[in-house]
Structure formats: structure tokens, C-alpha cells
Amino acid sequence: MTRLATPRSIVLAGTVLGTAALMLGAAPAMAQGALARAGHIQAKVLGTYVAPDGKITDINVNLPGLPATTQTKANDNVTPTVAVEYFVTDNVSIETIAGITQHDVDATAGLPAGAELVSNAKLVPATVTAKLHFDLGGVKPYVGAGPAYFLWVGDKPGAAALPLGVTRTDLSDEFGLALQTGVDVPLNDTGLALSVDVKRYFIDTTARWYVGNTLAIETVHKLDPWVISAGFAFRF
Template structure:
């Protein structure tokens, strides 16, 4: 986590530096309002592999490895422009994932229907190249898990409960807005890479049976329409 966090911090510093110098730029400019709303179709492409096995009283195969499935969901982004070059954005979506074994327990469902809220805020810098407006951004992200369930393959082991830890990490972002008219409508393409892990815990009654660290680090790639007003 150290390298991604450092990259995110440096990016935020670089984006924040022009803010005070450009704080007056909005006056007299005709590129649109302060608020932009985006509606995306978004692919969420997580990793999900095991990075460490910390507790194992059931005797998992030594080469056990896992993968989280991809998902496609609708996403809403809301963005506020301090200037035409500097903005802050947050997103709203809910994505659902299973985690299955790839080696050691190939095809075994270990996690079922884990619902994730990827709370994210990014500070963005926009360049104006005329017909296209590319941007980069970075910021904190907090992954919140809801109603995660033990997978079907774990129930015969006596597993009765399952939990994944909510975690704080960083997101890096890049994309482009392509205006369609002079009224604020645009096509938007966006890509984020998150750097976040989670701890998975399977319980048999009150006993912690398995505890593993998982690398999530999803790519989140979306395309849709933007409207600035």
C-alpha cells in the first residue's frame, strides 16, 4: 500500500497547487456551470486473490487461491467545479461479488453475494484541448461491505457466519469528457484504479475458522453521459 498511497498523495498535492491561483477563473467564462452529473454503465473488475492466510483450522490446500468475479452496474457521479480546471467528484453505486477458488479449491464458492459500496472522493484536474477535455484525479476511498455471506462450499465445513472488513485506501483516476453541444451535455469515459485490501473471516459458531487477507485493487471503468449546469 505504501507506493499507491504515496502516488495518490503526490497527485493530490499537484492538483491542489493551482487551486488558489485559479479561484477567480470562473468569472466571465462560458464553459458551463459549477455542477456536473454523470450517469455511467460501469464495469467493476476486482482481483480478490489471497495475499496472506492468517488463521486456518480446517486445513486449506497449500496452493489455495481465489478470484472475485467482475460485475457491471449503473453508477452516478456528482462533480463540483471550483474553476474550469479544478473539481471534486464523488460517486454512488452498489456492486455485488462472489469469490471462488481458482487453485487448491478450483470452482469452490467461498464468498456469496458480497455487496460493496465504494465510497470515493477524488480531486480532479481538467485540461482543455478544445474538442476533448481529459482529466486526471486522485483521492481517498472507503470500501463498505454489506450483507456478505459464506459461500456454498464453506457450509459443509461448519461455517455459520462470514465477514469482510471495511477498509480505507486510495483511488487514481483518468478520463475524458467530450462535449456534444453548448448546453452542457457531453459523453464521458472514466477509469479508476483502487488500491484497497480486505480481511475475510469465516466463523464456525463463535470460533474463527479461517482468516485471510485479500487484494481487491479493482479497476472501475465506465462510459456514459454527463450534464453540466
């Protein structure tokens, strides 16, 4: 759960959308039939960059007496994702995504830098968004928003937690909000398109470290990841 992947994430998001904007200007106008319309299903295969913010906002339990200045971060990750959306009308769709991303959690302050506290935490970011599309010269930029549920699986104590006697780590599953923007650019008139998508999630998690059955450490983290994707869309 990292500190916001800072300006790097914002710059990357701007670069991706800027590239898409250049493509919009350069792309020839496609027939209206090249774009998804009411009743269509559109599937997307994407490469996704996940950059979370993991600042500790509260320390609720601290039996080992960790410094109050303790902070953590998780590594960014790149992972494949699949999105499926149904067009309710020509310009309104409902989309869900499927994917999993993995992160290690390391100390950045209060403990030796790089001390691994959580290992191989796998996140399933279940998300459903309602999207509003705009037809602009044969392309479809869009904005969207919807609920998200972060489901953590497979998280284990990190190498630095084991000497403290930690036997189990748990990251709480939580509900949150996702905001979304992007664009679909037709590549032919049979439903193949380039898709660029940027999401910002607003969601927290509570991290717990146990020694046997005893809760030794409990911290609350702001996640709020940027999730930046690019790939291909296929209309059915």
C-alpha cells in the same frame, strides 16, 4: 476478491480511452460554454465495469487446514453508477460517486475450482477524488486522485463453505487510494456531454469465516480493482 482481471481489464481500459481519443479527433470544436466551469455542478449517469484482483496475500487463521496454495477470485460485474462533481475553478473539481457492485468469491487453486466461498458480497466503493481538467479544443480530459473507503454489506457464506460448518462470513471495510483518468466530450452547447472514466483502486480486505462464534479462517486479499465507466454528463 479476484485475481486481477488481467490483461482483459487493461485491454478494455485502453480500448475505451482509445475510442474516446478517436472521438476527440472527430468531434467539432464546441463553444467554451458547453464545458463545465467554476461554480458549475456536473452529474454523470454511467455504466460501470468492475474488475477486481483478489489474490490471497496472507493466511492468518486456518483451523480446517486448507492447503497453503489456496487462492480465490471474484466475478467481474457491470453496474450503474452516478457521479457528482463541483468545479472549484474552471479546471479543478471535486467528485464523488454512488453505486453498489456485487461479487461471488470462488476458489481457483488448493480447493476444487469454482467452489463458492462467499455469496452475494455487495460493495459500496465510497470515493472522493480531486480532478485536474485540461481544455483541449473544446473537450476536457482529466486526471484525479483521492481516498476511497470500501464498505461491504450482505456477504454470506458460499455453498462450498457451508459443509465446513461456516455460519457467517465477514469482509473487512478498508480505506485505500483511487487514481483516475478520463475525458468529457461535449455533445451540444447546453451542457450535455459524453464521459469516459477509468479508475484504479489500491485497497485490501481481510476475509473471515466463522463457525458459530469461532474464527475458523482468516485471509488477506489484494483487491486493487479496475473500474471502467462510460455514460453521459449533465452540467448545471
